[in-house]
Amino acid sequence: MKIHILGVPSNLQPKSQPFKYPKHNADYGVEQDFYQFLVNHQHLTVGNPHEADWHYLPVYWTRWHLLHDYGKSGKAELQELVDQAIVDGTRTFTICQYDDGPLVDVKGVVQFLASRKAREGIDIPLLSTPHKQPFFIPRKKYQASFIGRLSTHAIRNDMACVLMNRPDTFILDGVRTARYFVRRTLSSWIALAPRGYGGSSFRFFEAMQLGVVPLLVGDLDTRPFKKFIDWDACSLYVSNTADIPQALEKHSREKLEVMGGVAQDVYRSSLAFGQWCHLVLKELADRMPQEGGCAEVL
Numbered sequence: 001m002k003i004h005i006l007g008v009p010s011n012l013q014p015k016s017q018p019f020k021y022p023k024h025n026a027d028y029g030v031e032q033d034f035y036q037f038l039v040n041h042q043h044l045t046v047g048n049p050h051e052a053d054w055h056y057l058p059v060y061w062t063r064w065h066l067l068h069d070y071g072k073s074g075k076a077e078l079q080e081l082v083d084q085a086i087v088d089g090t091r092t093f094t095i096c097q098y099d100d101g102p103l104v105d106v107k108g109v110v111q112f113l114a115s116r117k118a119r120e121g122i123d124i125p126l127l128s129t130p131h132k133q134p135f136f137i138p139r140k141k142y143q144a145s146f147i148g149r150l151s152t153h154a155i156r157n158d159m160a161c162v163l164m165n166r167p168d169t170f171i172l173d174g175v176r177t178a179r180y181f182v183r184r185t186l187s188s189w190i191a192l193a194p195r196g197y198g199g200s201s202f203r204f205f206e207a208m209q210l211g212v213v214p215l216l217v218g219d220l221d222t223r224p225f226k227k228f229i230d231w232d233a234c235s236l237y238v239s240n241t242a243d244i245p246q247a248l249e250k251h252s253r254e255k256l257e258v259m260g261g262v263a264q265d266v267y268r269s270s271l272a273f274g275q276w277c278h279l280v281l282k283e284l285a286d287r288m289p290q291e292g293g294c295a296e297v298l
Contacts, residue, residue, distance in 0.1 A: 001285055003045050004052035005038060006085045006092070012078075014063040022202055024178035025128040030114050030276070031060045033127070034095045037277040044281075049087050054284050057085060057094040057109060061102050071103045079104040093284065097126065099198030110287070112280060115198025116222050122283055123224040125271045126200040130209050131182045138187040143248050144215065145170040145188040147181050148203065152196035158241040159194050159217055169248075182210065189256045190215050190236065190248060195222070205271060208234070211264035213256050215247055225279045227286070229270060234263035 013035075016027050035058045038045055046052050059082065068074030082104055086092055089107035096102055097114040101121070113121035144163070150156040150173040163169045170184060171192070185191050191207030195218030204223075207214040215236040216223060223231045231237070236247050251259065270279060 001044070001053045001281060001288070002051060003038060004047070004049040004055045005035075005045055006049075006055050006057050006087065008058060008085045009081060012059045012064065012081055012085075014060055014067055017063040017066045019066070022128050022178075022206075023175065024131070028129070028273075029062060029097045030124060030127055030273075031062060031095050031097050033273050034277050034280065037274055040274075053091070053288055055087055055092040057082070057092055057106070059085075059094060059096075059102070061094075061096045062098040065098050065100075065103060071098075071100060075104055082106060093280075095124070095280075110284075112283075115200040116220060117199045119220075123200070123222045123226075124280065125205050125224050125276050126198070126202050127205055127271070127273060127276070128202050130272070131178060131206060133210070134179075134183065134186070138183050140187055140189055140253070142170045142184075142188040143168040144190040144192050145184050146192035146194070146203075147172045147174075147176055147184055149173065149175065149196075153194065155217060155219070155241060156194045156196070159192065159244060162241050162244055166245075181206075185210055185212050188212060189253055189260075192217065192244075194218065195220070204235075205267065208263040208267035208271065211260045213259045213263055215244070217241060217244065224276070225270070225283070228279055228282060229266060234259050234266050 020027055049055055064078060065071040086107060089109050093110035093112060095112045099115045099117060101113060111121045112124045114124050114126040116123055150160055160171050163171060185207055191203060191212045191214050193201040193204035193214045193216050195201060199218055199220045200222040204214040204216055213235060217238055219239055221237050238244055238247050269275060
């Protein structure tokens with residue numbers, strides 16, 4: 001499979017954004033990571049758009065919208081520049097981390113979304129800078145834990161209400177240091193990862209990186225690459241907060257220990273920065289017509 005990187009003006013790839021989230025995160029996300037992946041694998045790219053199986057629209061959507069008052073301004077300019085860049089929308093794709101998506105008409109472009117809020121779009125991981133593992137791993141103390149703001153989505157407050165009388169569950173409404181988050185997560189068998197404003201959760205993938213079983217709570221199952229990853233082997237999911245207690249008791253702690261190890265392995269091999277990009281190529285290969293074009297991927 002060959003990919004043509006569409007030409008876009010430099011202002012569609014801002015050098016930075018006004019703030020970082022989560023707080024420990026570097027100013028780097030999946031939008032920059034996929035572009036860098038193609039730069040590092042130039043054998044996948046071709047300069048002539050007519051020789052390519054797919055066209056990649058390399059807009060840094062998140063940085064653009066954060067620099068334009070969370071998408072409240074700049075959309076007319078963005079729309080014009082995107083229209084000029086797209087050659088054939090039927091075989092173009094883009095990578096978008098911004099919770100609300102591109103916010104402009106991308107004319108049939110395949111959207112890989114890190115925090116999908118609608119039915120449309122292909123899920124990819126919502127990644128942040130990996131945490132440092134402490135030298136001494138704390139012993140397990142909680143069946144499940146959550147540290148973060150409860151106000152970003154109603155489902156988070158509902159979750160807290162459902163679990164408020166459980167002494168084996170730790171929930172903290174607020175922001176703490178990365179070190180505090182890591183130690184509390186590692187002391188838990190399960191990391192609660194309710195959706196926020198967007199449909200996904202950074203902490204879902206942070207938990208995997210740390211080797212703790214993540215439990216996604218949300219109306220949309222945004223766990224990525226379901227065709228290629230056995231999510232039942234390394235994670236939990238409920239669409240209704242009333243089902244959380246049952247999910248917490250679904251597996252023995254011995255089983256959760258194994259699942260946490262699988263989650264960490266899956267993160268390292270398939271979801272970490274640079275690694276998830278290979279699964280995007282597989283998704284694109286599956287969407288190509290059977291005849292014509294070379295579907296071989298890395």
